[in-house]
Amino acid sequence: xxxxxxxxxxxxxxxxxxxxxxxxxxxxxxxxxxxxxxxxxxxxxxxxxxxxxxxxxxxxxxxxxxxxxxxxxxxxxxxxxxxxxxxxxxxxxxxxxxxxxxxxxxxxxxxxxxxxxxxxxxxxxxxxxxxxxxxxxxxxxxxxxxxxxxxxxxxxxxxxxxxxxxxxxxxxxxxxxxxxxxxxxxxxxxxxxxxxxxxxxxxxxxxxxxxxxxxxxxxxxxxxxxxxxxxxxxxxxxxxxxxxxxxxxxxxxxxxxxxxxxxxxxxxxxxxxxxxxxxxxxxxxxxxxxxxxxxxxxxxxxxxxxxxxxxxxxxxxxxxxxxxxxxxxxxxxxxxxxxxxxxxxxxxxxxxxxxxxxxxxxxxxxxxxxxxxxxxxxxxxxxxxxxxxxxxxxxxxxxxxxxxxxxxxxxxxxxxxxxxxxxxxxxxxxxxxxxxxxxxxxxxxxxxxxxxxxxxxxxxxxxxxxxxxxxxxxxxxxxxxxxxxxxxxxxxxxxx
Ligand SMILES: Cc1cc2nc3c(=O)[nH]c(=O)nc-3n(C[C@H](O)[C@H](O)[C@H](O)COP(=O)(O)OP(=O)(O)OC[C@H]3O[C@@H](n4cnc5c(N)ncnc54)[C@H](O)[C@@H]3O)c2cc1C
Numbered sequence: 001x002x003x004x005x006x007x008x009x010x011x012x013x014x015x016x017x018x019x020x021x022x023x024x025x026x027x028x029x030x031x032x033x034x035x036x037x038x039x040x041x042x043x044x045x046x047x048x049x050x051x052x053x054x055x056x057x058x059x060x061x062x063x064x065x066x067x068x069x070x071x072x073x074x075x076x077x078x079x080x081x082x083x084x085x086x087x088x089x090x091x092x093x094x095x096x097x098x099x100x101x102x103x104x105x106x107x108x109x110x111x112x113x114x115x116x117x118x119x120x121x122x123x124x125x126x127x128x129x130x131x132x133x134x135x136x137x138x139x140x141x142x143x144x145x146x147x148x149x150x151x152x153x154x155x156x157x158x159x160x161x162x163x164x165x166x167x168x169x170x171x172x173x174x175x176x177x178x179x180x181x182x183x184x185x186x187x188x189x190x191x192x193x194x195x196x197x198x199x200x201x202x203x204x205x206x207x208x209x210x211x212x213x214x215x216x217x218x219x220x221x222x223x224x225x226x227x228x229x230x231x232x233x234x235x236x237x238x239x240x241x242x243x244x245x246x247x248x249x250x251x252x253x254x255x256x257x258x259x260x261x262x263x264x265x266x267x268x269x270x271x272x273x274x275x276x277x278x279x280x281x282x283x284x285x286x287x288x289x290x291x292x293x294x295x296x297x298x299x300x301x302x303x304x305x306x307x308x309x310x311x312x313x314x315x316x317x318x319x320x321x322x323x324x325x326x327x328x329x330x331x332x333x334x335x336x337x338x339x340x341x342x343x344x345x346x347x348x349x350x351x352x353x354x355x356x357x358x359x360x361x362x363x364x365x366x367x368x369x370x371x372x373x374x375x376x377x378x379x380x381x382x383x384x385x386x387x388x389x390x391x392x393x394x395x396x397x398x399x400x401x402x403x404x405x406x407x408x409x410x411x412x413x414x415x416x417x418x419x420x421x422x423x424x425x426x427x428x429x430x431x432x433x434x435x436x437x438x439x440x441x442x443x444x445x446x447x448x449x450x451x452x453x454x455x456x457x458x459x460x461x462x463x464x465x466x467x468x469x470x471x472x473x474x475x476x477x478x479x480x481x482x483x484x485x486x487x488x489x490x491x492x493x494x495x496x
Pocket of ligand 1: 061089271462
């Protein structure tokens, strides 16, 4: 009996069984003629290529857009596709905090330190954490995010908030923000997508990738999309395909399986469904770090990061401080872990008039139902928040004592350890889940690999679809950028 199961036979068997074709399956197509291979599976139309491109990028978040930069600039035909009717993904609605070192913006503001020097300091910390499998990839991402910031500003007209707006307030200068500060990612991503289109890229919205298309040898040659509005099938032939579909935090089944500790929290959006993860697996890709826990987020996401840029005091529903305020995600993490249910951010005019005034006003207007204030006394504030007044007054008395002493003996707050002044305001938040780390294993050049570590031809991954980026804006941008470089290198070597 012939026990050899070559890739073609494997595919035929799998196609005949129909099993691999359920979610994110692989369809066999004919590379040369673009017709169907003769095999049919109930419910799956034969492959008919409607379009052809050099580089097909699935997902228009920060990772996908950044992956397009080098291929477009090198003159390749680039198509970006997104299942939604708008571009930008969750990157577009992010708070906009981008951790970058040694960028031109920082140099102009007199902030010292090159990206290489910063990496030398950061690398041992990363290694100690043991969260990365590939330090070389991680280094490339780290250097890539600085190159990305410089290039999107200089070559695409992306706009960042001048660091002068916050660099002398005590706020971290390792954080870049979009032009109007927190919550204004359009200032960065809109010029980027417009610039990509000006340079020749095509952006197709309402296109949901559902299957890889492989030739009779099992090599990936395209992607099947379904038009989210019309249900029409569109098969696109591509030389290189980049999966940039984001994380899986909105997929209840995947979260329950891999991160059960977050299964009972609501997701902030409905878009990060892990579709790219499943697509990658359907052609032999493997998952890594799927159970790596990620921090939680407030349902008022942008308010979560105010503590880096201005003074506030955060209290439990009983009016007691439970965390230092000069961080972001530790608060929703602690709220969930302590079972508080919700918490309050109390602030005053210093935040309202400070470097993030645009965002503070926007959130106060958008969340009037969660806002209390202005309140002229702590008694008035406690009543409006429905917390015991004696607790709130004791909390502030203790906090003010730490301010006078110059040290937060309870929680170690360092930034904006300052007294709040009436009138007081407060916003109520709830802890939500918002991102995941785990994803498809890749090689150092961002190419998808199988369970033996062998590259899967023509398929690349970046952003929150892969485990080693950190699932934040700037590393996802860096990972996209280096993926685009790898795609160009591969196309050029094939042409040579
Ligand atoms: C509210 C919020 C605030 C955040 N704030 C910050 C912050 O301040 N700083 C920070 O560093 N990080 C922040 N994050 C995390 C950060 O936004 C994400 O890590 C990052 O945006 C992910 O980038 P991405 O390009 O990988 O994915 P996304 O930006 O999510 O893009 C993925 C795209 O792929 C598309 N897609 C998915 N499946 C398919 C499919 N089958 N076919 C076609 N298209 C598909 C989606 O529609 C989406 O447009 C925040 C996240 C949220 C939700």
